[in-house]
Amino acid sequence: GAIACYPPVWEGDRAASLRTVTYTEAIATCLGASLLVFGDLNGVLQDPYYPRYERLATDEAATVLRWRRFALRCRDLFLEGEDTSWCEIGDENGSVVLVAAASVHPEPLGRALFARVVRQDGWVAVGVVDLTGSANGQWSQPTAEGRCRSVRVQVLLEHPEEWSASAAVLGASGDRFTSLTTSVVGHREGRALEVSLPLVAGWSVLRLVSSKGVHRR
Numbered sequence: 593g594a595i596a597c598y599p600p601v602w603e604g605d606r607a608a609s610l611r612t613v614t615y616t617e618a619i620a621t622c623l624g625a626s627l628l629v630f631g632d633l634n635g636v637l638q639d640p641y642y643p644r645y646e647r648l649a650t651d652e653a654a655t656v657l658r659w660r661r662f663a664l665r666c667r668d669l670f671l672e673g674e675d676t677s678w679c680e681i682g683d684e685n686g687s688v689v690l691v692a693a694a695s696v697h698p699e700p701l702g703r704a705l706f707a708r709v710v711r712q713d714g715w716v717a718v719g720v721v722d723l724t725g726s727a728n729g730q731w732s733q734p735t736a737e738g739r740c741r742s743v744r745v746q747v748l749l750e751h752p753e754e755w756s757a758s759a760a761v762l763g764a765s766g767d768r769f770t771s772l773t774t775s776v777v778g779h780r781e782g783r784a785l786e787v788s789l790p791l792v793a794g795w796s797v798l799r800l801v802s803s804k805g806v807h808r809r
Contacts, residue, residue, distance in 0.1 A: 595620045596628040598637045599731040602646045608734030610652050611794075614659040615721060616731045618795045619700050621663040622708040622719035624670040630656065659795075662767050666760055666797040670719060673712030680709050687748035687781065692740050694724045702729035705740060716747055718798040722791050743789050745798055752776045752785040754803045763793030772798075 599616060601609040613629065613636060620627040629637050634653045635645040648656065677698035680686035688709050690696040700706040706721040706729075722738030723729055749755055757772040777786045789798050 593624070594626045594628050595623075596640075597731060598629065598639045600638045601732060601734050602636075602638055605734055606649075606652070608736055610648075610655060611725070611735040611737070612731055612733065614656065615723065615726070615735055615794065617659055617663055618719075618721045619706060621667050622670055622706070622721060624667075624675070624710075626663075626667070630660075658767065659762070662760065662762050662795065665768070666719070669715075669717035669797065669799060670708065670710050673710045673715075673717070675708065675710050677708045677710075681707055685781070687779075687784075688718065689746040689779075689784070690718075690720070690743050691746075692743040694722075694740055696720075696743070700729045702726040704729075705743060707743075714802045714804070716800040718745055718747075718789075718800075720789060720791065720796050720798070722794045738791070738794050740791050742791055743796075744786065745789050746777060746779065746784040746786045747800060748779045748781055748784045749800075750782070752783050755785050755800050756803065757785065757787045758799050758801075759787075759789055760797045760799075761790050761792050762795045764790060769799060 599612050601612045617627045634648040637645050680688040681698045694704050696705045696707050706723050708719045710717045722740045724738040725736035757774045758769045759772050760769045772787045775786050
């Protein structure tokens with residue numbers, strides 16, 4: 593599906609306003625949707641009336657393109673499979689544990705990390721967006737830079753030693769998926785695979801793949 597939204601944030605700080613728009617796209621992607629907000633001539637819609645839009649400068653448009661390409665690289669992980677975010681994140685009995693310098697929630701709240709978990713046979717995807725620089729998690733308000741630099745992720749698996757981890761980290765390694773070091777740790781329900789997921793520019797996507805599963809990417 594697609595989400596049409598029009599962040600009306602362009603009256604103040606340009607960098608903070610642009611950050612609200614790019615974070616909104618990150619949230620939409622992790623929800624398994626695309627964002628309808630960008631148009632021709634470096635335009636960004638700011639209300640439902642299409643003639644009213646904000647014109648981006650060249651460097652701002654380059655930032656938007658970088659986030660858009662990252663979204664396209666990661667979106668298939670959130671389009672398919674089962675979204676188990678609400679029954680796992682923040683639940684003491686959940687099979688996914690995320691620990692960071694801020695609270696973690698399965699909905700985009702201000703001053704927190706927004707995370708989504710999608711599962712399918714043979715793989716698990718975890719998307720994390722740093723909203724610690726957002727006062728209320730609203731697209732109508734500017735967003736400051738986040739303060740989290742990494743999040744520790746544990747995922748309960750039946751045979752964790754048979755799984756590998758990679759991550760796409762916006763702002764690192766060309767924004768492309770690269771391998772991560774893993775360890776097997778105890779979990780109250782068994783054993784879990786643990787990784788440290790970096791956060792550089794505010795959005796990272798973790799991908800776990802079973803050696804016995806077939807992943808199409």
